[in-house]
Amino acid sequence: MKKLAVILLASLTIFALTGCGSGKDSDASKEGEASKYSDALEVMNAVLEVYTDDQRFAIAGGDSSNMTEDAPGKFDVSKTEELDYMLGLPADQAAVIDDAASMVHMMNANTFTGAVYHLTEGTDVTAFADAVKANILARQWMCGFPDKLLIIDVDGRYVITAFGEAGIMEIFKTNALSALSDAQVITEDPIL
Numbered sequence: 001m002k003k004l005a006v007i008l009l010a011s012l013t014i015f016a017l018t019g020c021g022s023g024k025d026s027d028a029s030k031e032g033e034a035s036k037y038s039d040a041l042e043v044m045n046a047v048l049e050v051y052t053d054d055q056r057f058a059i060a061g062g063d064s065s066n067m068t069e070d071a072p073g074k075f076d077v078s079k080t081e082e083l084d085y086m087l088g089l090p091a092d093q094a095a096v097i098d099d100a101a102s103m104v105h106m107m108n109a110n111t112f113t114g115a116v117y118h119l120t121e122g123t124d125v126t127a128f129a130d131a132v133k134a135n136i137l138a139r140q141w142m143c144g145f146p147d148k149l150l151i152i153d154v155d156g157r158y159v160i161t162a163f164g165e166a167g168i169m170e171i172f173k174t175n176a177l178s179a180l181s182d183a184q185v186i187t188e189d190p191i192l
Contacts, residue, residue, distance in 0.1 A: 035157040036182075040101035040116040043158050043180065044072035047114075048103065050175040057168065058106035075100040075115065087115040088161060090135040096123040105164065110146045112164035114172060118157060125153050129186045132161050137191060151187040154180050163191060 037043050044061070048071070062073025063082055075083065077100050083089040086109070087102055099118035105111040119128060129151045136149055147166040150173055153159055160183070162172055177183055 035118075035155050037154070037158060039074075040099045040118050040158060041072060041074050043116045043154055043160070044101045044103055044114065046179045047160075047172070047176045048072060050179040051171075055171050055175070057112065059103055060106045061101065061103045063102070069106070072101050072103040072114075075102045084135070087113060088132060088136040088139065088163065089115070089117070090131050093128060093131050096120050096128060105168075108143060110141060110144050110164065112162070112168045112172070113146075114160065114162035114164075116154075117159050117161070119159060125156055125159060126186070128159060129153070129161075132159075133187050133189070136161070136163055137189070141191075146191050149187065149189045149191055150185065152176055152180075152183050153186050155182040159186075 037046075048059075059070055059072070061068045061071055061075075063075045063079055063086070065076065066074055075087070077083070077094060077097055080089075080091045080094040083094055083100070084091055086104070087100075089097075089100075096119055097117040098120050101116045103112075103114045105113070117128075119125065133149060133151060146163040146169075148163065148169040150162045150169055151159065152162075152173075160176060162169065164172075173185065173188070177185070
């Protein structure tokens, strides 16, 4: 009887350890998988597509050389000063992105500014989010200041950052989480 109990206990232990190991393997295999999004602009457009007509506002996108109206636009990642000034990306974090897109409120960027960044391989999403958060929260705001900061991880490869008026930010968050099934909020903080 003791022998049977030992064999049963050993079998359960091996089974339990196998289950733990397979969870780690699936996390590691996800790291090597390609994202289902082709670029940062596709991520931002996916969010915008969920907006209803009454939720939309006057939108501009892109950087100063590639500005678009009524749609998000590509942002040149080599423009590190503009990334910081317009989107709140600290200059030292420009080295860990290789693609970006933006969507801002045409009347006042403090009402809404959103960006999507594609992180280079091996970039720590949490460290990136913390650096962006610290940079945005330390800003000196002119013409009023935004109410809320939001940072969203999209499949571990893309990060969305946004700041703006509380109501617009809530709509953006709801639409982003609805449009991007693999997205999760990293940070949601008031801007004081």
